[in-house]
Amino acid sequence: xxxxxxxxxDSGNAASVEKSVxxxxxxxxxxxVVLDFSALDYISSAGLRVILRLKKxxxxxxxxxxxxxxxxxxxxxxxxEIMPVEKAFRSVSIEGCEEIGRGANGRIYRLQHDxxxxxxxxxxxxxxxxxxxxxxxxxxxxxxxxAISYDVVRVGDSYGSVFExxxxxxxxxxxxxxxxxxxxxxxxxxxxxxxxxxxKVPPGKLPDMKETVLxxxxxxxxxxxxxxxxxxxxxxxxxxHDDHMIHGDYHTRNLELQNDEVLLIDMDTLAVGHPxxxxxSIFNSFLGFSELNHEVIKKFQGFDxxxxxxxxxxxxxxxxxxxxxxxxxxxxxxxxxxxxxxxxRRSIRRYGTEDAxxxxxxxxxxxxxxxxxxxxxxxxFSRDELEIEAEVEKLPEVxxxxxxxxxxxxxxxxxxxxxxxxxxxxxxxxxxxxxxxGCGKARMRVTLSDDPRAVTIVFSDRGVPYDPLARxxxxxxxxxxxxxxxxxxxxxxxxxxxxxSYRFEDGANVLTLKKYL
Numbered sequence: 001x002x003x004x005x006x007x008x009x010d011s012g013n014a015a016s017v018e019k020s021v022x023x024x025x026x027x028x029x030x031x032x033v034v035l036d037f038s039a040l041d042y043i044s045s046a047g048l049r050v051i052l053r054l055k056k057x058x059x060x061x062x063x064x065x066x067x068x069x070x071x072x073x074x075x076x077x078x079x080x081e082i083m084p085v086e087k088a089f090r091s092v093s094i095e096g097c098e099e100i101g102r103g104a105n106g107r108i109y110r111l112q113h114d115x116x117x118x119x120x121x122x123x124x125x126x127x128x129x130x131x132x133x134x135x136x137x138x139x140x141x142x143x144x145x146x147a148i149s150y151d152v153v154r155v156g157d158s159y160g161s162v163f164e165x166x167x168x169x170x171x172x173x174x175x176x177x178x179x180x181x182x183x184x185x186x187x188x189x190x191x192x193x194x195x196x197x198x199x200k201v202p203p204g205k206l207p208d209m210k211e212t213v214l215x216x217x218x219x220x221x222x223x224x225x226x227x228x229x230x231x232x233x234x235x236x237x238x239x240x241h242d243d244h245m246i247h248g249d250y251h252t253r254n255l256e257l258q259n260d261e262v263l264l265i266d267m268d269t270l271a272v273g274h275p276x277x278x279x280x281s282i283f284n285s286f287l288g289f290s291e292l293n294h295e296v297i298k299k300f301q302g303f304d305x306x307x308x309x310x311x312x313x314x315x316x317x318x319x320x321x322x323x324x325x326x327x328x329x330x331x332x333x334x335x336x337x338x339x340x341x342x343x344x345r346r347s348i349r350r351y352g353t354e355d356a357x358x359x360x361x362x363x364x365x366x367x368x369x370x371x372x373x374x375x376x377x378x379x380x381f382s383r384d385e386l387e388i389e390a391e392v393e394k395l396p397e398v399x400x401x402x403x404x405x406x407x408x409x410x411x412x413x414x415x416x417x418x419x420x421x422x423x424x425x426x427x428x429x430x431x432x433x434x435x436x437x438g439c440g441k442a443r444m445r446v447t448l449s450d451d452p453r454a455v456t457i458v459f460s461d462r463g464v465p466y467d468p469l470a471r472x473x474x475x476x477x478x479x480x481x482x483x484x485x486x487x488x489x490x491x492x493x494x495x496x497x498x499x500x501s502y503r504f505e506d507g508a509n510v511l512t513l514k515k516y517l
Contacts, residue, residue, distance in 0.1 A: 001031045006039040009047030018050045025058075033058040038065035038088055043073060055083055062086070086126060091154040092162075094119060100170055101253045102300065103266035113167060117153065117160040118266065125159045126152070132161065132268035135206060139267060142199050142245070146264045147256075168263065171252035175311065176303040186311065188262050189255060190318040193278075196264070199245040201272050209246055209273030210239055213338065216345045223344065224370075231373045232341065239274045239379050246271055246278040251285035252311070253301060276379045279316070279331065280338025286312035288339045292361040324404055326388050326397035331381045333372055338379070340369040377441060377462075390431045390442040390461060398427050398444060402457065405446035409455060411517055418496045419455065422513055425489035426459050426468075434463025434509070453517040454498075460510045467502045468511065469494075 003024050009017050025033065033054070043051075055061045062084040066074065071087050074080050094109045094117065101108030105128060106120040120128055129152055136146050151162040171185050217236050221229040247254070248269030256263045271277075286308040290297035294305035301308060316335075317328050343365050351358045381387075386401045388394050402423050406416060423444070430442045445458040468490045494500055499514035 001025070001028045002034040002036055004036040004039060008042040009040070009050065010042065010044040011046040014046035014050050017047070018053070021054065032060040032062070035061065035063045036065055037063055037067065037070055040067070040070055043070055048077060048079065051079065089152050089154045089159065092117060092160065094155055101265060103249045103254060103269065105268050108265065111162070114164060115162055116165045117155065117162050119155045119160045120158050123158045128268060129159060129161050135270040136267040138205055139245070139264070139270060142201065144196060144199060144245070144264055145261060146267055163265070165256060165263070166258060168256040168258035171255040171257065172301045172303065174257065175252060175307055179307070182311065182314070185252070186314045186318055189252065190315055192255065192262055192264060193250060193319060196245050196247055197275050197278070201243055201245050203243065206245065207271045208241065209248065209271040209277045210236070210241065212271065213277055213341070216341050219345050220341055223348065228370055228373050232337070235337065235376065235379050239276065242274045243272050246273050246275065248278070248281060250278060250282055251301070276334055276381065277338055279335035280342065283312065283332065283335045283339040284343060288336070288343050288365070292364050320383055322383070322401070322404060324386070324397065324401040326394065327386050327401055330387045334376065334379045334381060336368065337372050337376060340365045344369070382445065384447050385443055385445040387441055387443050390434055390440050390463070392428055392431045394431070395424060395427055399423055402444065402446050406455060409448050409453070409517060415515065415517065419457070419515060422493045422496050423457065425493050426511060426513070429468065429489055430459065430461050430463065433466070434461045455515050455517060457513045458510060460508045462508050465504050466509060469500060469502045
């Protein structure tokens with residue numbers, strides 16, 4: 001219940017004010033009481049005694065919209081310590097202001113050439129503003145360049161947080177107006193993303209994104225087939241805790257270029273967690289939201305769908321440090337699972353299940369999600385590992401990935417050819433026999449080590465258990481008529497590599513090859 005107090009409360013009228021307040025409270029016992037001080041100019045000790053008696057009878061009493069002079073009195077007498085007291089905020093108008101950013105919880109407008117205001121969707125946003133200030137300060141302390149709010153204002157029926165952002169322009173505006181700077185934007189965007197993901201956060205300072213995603217997954221159980229729901233939950237539950245920072249709403253409208261410095265804004269979604277959760281959100285920003293209606297991204301980002309698609313692809317490849325299309329596709333598909341889960345939940349919560357305009361896009365997202373769940377075993381990924389369909393036709397992509405990883409090793413040409421041959425022999429064996437007559441996935445991890453310098457290649461699959469090293473080597477001295485067909489691929493690999501080992505572990509064949517350089 002809100003009660004407005006006006007003018008002055010002093011010894012002359014304190015009793016009548018108290019009587020009036022009590023009369024208004026009659027019949028509203030147990031409700032939270034809010035005293036609106038927006039029109040109160042003065043309060044004496046007699047008025048303070050009235051407030052104190054009200055507080056004793058109404059434990060949840062709050063005071064809002066307190067002017068500077070009255071607030072000073074409340075602060076001086078300790079009232080700000082015994083009950084919530086909110087200052088009055090100056091009002092600003094965003095009419096005619098340029099929208100320069102948009103996030104999950106609000107929109108950012110330029111007030112003047114050197115100031116911007118973030119207007120929150122939540123009409124009672126003071127706690128949101130306090131949270132964002134705290135996490136922005138934490139990010140700045142941890143080395144992430146960002147702007148810190150220096151004022152809180154009223155904007156219509158909500159609140160805004162004011163920042164200094166001198167002559168800054170968003171990456172979205174750069175991409176829309178200066179397409180020749182695409183590669184520069186990709187580099188800066190990815191450099192900042194890697195910087196965020198490399199930042200370790202002290203325990204308890206930020207929410208765990210995994211818990212948030214599990215909340216989405218629990219919501220989805222009522223809308224997915226039972227087996228798909230279980231699969232989605234098991235995939236997310238298997239993602240380990242990660243105490244490194246993620247932004248949570250990382251797109252090009254939330255990166256600003258100010259005087260040649262890149263600043264990250266809209267910090268209220270900061271969390272900790274595995275990068276796959278971040279990538280799912282990024283996928284939505286550039287593709288997911290606009291997958292059915294390509295005009296959506298134009299309204300949101302200011303550039304067209306083709307630009308968003310190209311930027312996402314380039315940025316993901318740069319983030320993974322790869323030019324291998326198979327690797328980009330692998331991680332993109334994992335990100336899409338998180339992205340579609342979030343999109344479907346958001347659509348149902350906002351628009352219900354009967355909104356005709358939303359049904360088609362939800363059907364599209366659900367179709368993709370179910371397909372991806374049927375072919376995905378893990379949401380985890382590594383820059384050194386490729387997960388790919390075990391099909392002979394995929395061999396060029398497998399070899400390209402291995403060659404890319406080996407490029408940094410400065411291998412002699414002969415060694416590269418030998419490793420390439422070994423990769424071919426092992427992958428083709430997996431593709432031909434591991435899942436026959438069905439199909440499945442193969443994984444290849446390529447790592448380099450020093451002292452001694454060596455390359456280690458690990459193949460794994462979940463096909464029929466088979467130890468290729470247990471097979472007797474062919475007698476290469478026999479004539480063609482005397483030899484059995486087959487067995488030469490593994491034999492050649494043994495001759496090429498310096499070490500080989502096999503194990504069956506957690507339901508998977510694991511073959512390890514090692515070559516000293």
